[in-house]
Amino acid sequence: MTLRLGVNIDHVATLRQARGGTQPDPVRAAQVAEDAGANGITLHLREDRRHVQEHDLREIVRVASVPVNLELAVDQRVIDIAVDVRPRNCCLVPERRQELTTEGGLDIHGSEERVGAAVEMLRAAGIQVQVFVDPEPAQIDAAWRIGVHGIELHTGAYANATDPLSAQAELDRLCYAADRVCSLGMHLHAGHGLDYQNVGPVARIDGMEELNIGHAIIARALFSGLHEAVSQMKRLLAGSSAGDE
Numbered sequence: 001m002t003l004r005l006g007v008n009i010d011h012v013a014t015l016r017q018a019r020g021g022t023q024p025d026p027v028r029a030a031q032v033a034e035d036a037g038a039n040g041i042t043l044h045l046r047e048d049r050r051h052v053q054e055h056d057l058r059e060i061v062r063v064a065s066v067p068v069n070l071e072l073a074v075d076q077r078v079i080d081i082a083v084d085v086r087p088r089n090c091c092l093v094p095e096r097r098q099e100l101t102t103e104g105g106l107d108i109h110g111s112e113e114r115v116g117a118a119v120e121m122l123r124a125a126g127i128q129v130q131v132f133v134d135p136e137p138a139q140i141d142a143a144w145r146i147g148v149h150g151i152e153l154h155t156g157a158y159a160n161a162t163d164p165l166s167a168q169a170e171l172d173r174l175c176y177a178a179d180r181v182c183s184l185g186m187h188l189h190a191g192h193g194l195d196y197q198n199v200g201p202v203a204r205i206d207g208m209e210e211l212n213i214g215h216a217i218i219a220r221a222l223f224s225g226l227h228e229a230v231s232q233m234k235r236l237l238a239g240s241s242a243g244d245e
Contacts, residue, residue: 003203003237004039006069006191007230008214009060013043013051026056027063029226033217034066036230042212044071044093045078054081061087069212071132074106074118083125090122091152091189093132105134105154108142116146123147130189135177140184150187152212153177155202159193171201182207196220196236203240211237 191212
């Protein structure tokens with residue numbers, strides 16, 4: 001299985017919104033990422049519209065040749081937009097206005113009815129639905145019960161580990177969770193905090209299909225250009241994925 005790379009272009013929009021103008025253009029960023037080998041484009045339409053705007057989503061879905069993955073909260077207003085625009089994939093994530101970036105996974109185990117209703121609406125529109133959860137069996141089992149197509153495992157604890165023992169412990173949690181996801185017949189994705197130094201072990205997890213990476217790629221692009229930054233990550237994944245061993 002070839003490991004797919006989804007490039008998150010949120011922080012291109014963050015830079016644009018800092019001046020309130022039109023540059024840099026997230027749509028152009030999506031096109032460059034695709035040209036460099038990205039297998040998908042990920043973007044998060046937040047309730048407060050701090051970076052990506054609705055017109056970005058609509059235009060990227062219109063022009064992209066690769067699947068578009070919309071991250072969104074369990075919020076009816078954004079779900080209505082997703083149902084209207086119909087990206088290939090939607091990933092339900094937690095969202096708080098005061099956070100700098102998504103912190104932790106979605107609590108499905110404690111809100112199955114609410115999240116399940118959102119999943120049902122998105123599925124009815126023909127959208128593939130994933131949920132972003134911590135590598136915890138209870139959350140994975142709850143996601144399976146509400147009928148999602150796949151799981152995106154939150155890799156933040158692994159990425160933020162400050163010593164090798166802690167990193168290995170978090171990697172072990174991810175591997176155990178990944179095995180549970182695959183045993184239930186769901187697609188396996190992962191993301192959050194992954195970069196050019198720590199991505200290898202996650203890419204080698206058995207059954208991993210897709211990694212969504214944004215900040216590290218956009219940060220490197222400031223120095224090497226976006227095309228090269230995406231290409232570098234693609235080369236790392238090609239050399240690290242479990243299927244190539």
